Amino acid sequence: MQPPRPEPRSRISRRLLAAVALAPLALGALGCSFFSRSLFGGETSVALNADPGINHDSPVAVELVVVFDAGLQAKLAGMSAADWFRNRAQIQSDYPGSTGFVSRSWEIVPGQGVREQSLEFGVGAVGGFVFANYLFSEGPHRQQIDPHQKLQILLRDSNFTVDATD
Numbered sequence: 001m002q003p004p005r006p007e008p009r010s011r012i013s014r015r016l017l018a019a020v021a022l023a024p025l026a027l028g029a030l031g032c033s034f035f036s037r038s039l040f041g042g043e044t045s046v047a048l049n050a051d052p053g054i055n056h057d058s059p060v061a062v063e064l065v066v067v068f069d070a071g072l073q074a075k076l077a078g079m080s081a082a083d084w085f086r087n088r089a090q091i092q093s094d095y096p097g098s099t100g101f102v103s104r105s106w107e108i109v110p111g112q113g114v115r116e117q118s119l120e121f122g123v124g125a126v127g128g129f130v131f132a133n134y135l136f137s138e139g140p141h142r143q144q145i146d147p148h149q150k151l152q153i154l155l156r157d158s159n160f161t162v163d164a165t166d
């Protein structure tokens with residue numbers, strides 16, 4: 001009886017390649033859904049509604065931001081909406097193209113709303129934020145979100161809420 005021969009190198013390489021290719025699917029099945037979803041990019045949908053009389057009867061600028069850079073994520077986590085809107089152009093210059101973030105913005109009139117709209121984003125999202133620029137109310141007016149969830153944003157008199165669903 002002869003000893004078993006080692007497998008040819010090409011067979012081992014194919015098995016390794018198959019294992020690496022299937023790893024994200026296995027992680028998703030094991031409950032690592034955010035990790036696996038960020039590997040493939042995605043789309044978030046958002047609907048917005050505003051109570052009557054918000055922001056002293058003035059429109060509110062709202063921006064949904066999906067972040068790809070961990071350093072930028074940390075920076076935005078400490079930034080108020082007023083800072084975001086004031087520094088947005090410089091942040092976009094510091095992170096050109098979609099290297100740092102992608103976003104979608106609206107101007108919401110008191111008592112009005114926006115039907116569900118979506119924002120598509122590429123691979124590697126590390127998180128996201130919603131900023132609402134209330135002109136007559138102090139505070140951060142920032143909420144951290146999971147960009148892989150559907151969002152319902154409700155603008156109240158001097159702040160806002162975000163409800164997330166899968």
